[in-house]
Amino acid sequence: MSSLSGRPEQAERELAEGLAMGQWTGPFFRASLRDVPSAVRSGRLIDVLAPAAEVLDQADVDQDVVHQLRVLIDAITPGL
Numbered sequence: 001m002s003s004l005s006g007r008p009e010q011a012e013r014e015l016a017e018g019l020a021m022g023q024w025t026g027p028f029f030r031a032s033l034r035d036v037p038s039a040v041r042s043g044r045l046i047d048v049l050a051p052a053a054e055v056l057d058q059a060d061v062d063q064d065v066v067h068q069l070r071v072l073i074d075a076i077t078p079g080l
Contacts, residue, residue: 011039016073019049024066026057048072 015036022028030053033046040046052069 009039009043011037012043012045015040015049016045019073024056024069026053026055029053029056045073045076048076 015032019029019032022032029049033049033053036046055065055069
């Protein structure tokens with residue numbers, strides 16, 4: 001995120017848009033995060049998304065957990 005505006009960088013926006021279109025699973029998140037640009041690696045969004053892959057891998061993850069993750073991502077990436 002841009003430290004001046006608090007808004008996501010363009011690369012973070014593109015990552016969030018790509019994630020929004022996919023099926024939220026651990027493997028999907030890991031694949032999406034594998035080759036992110038350095039602008040994303042140094043931002044705050046990655047700090048939320050990287051652990052989310054582990055959460056989504058849990059066998060007992062239900063749709064409520066996925067919904068809560070989506071709400072969190074939506075809250076930190078406004079306007080996408």
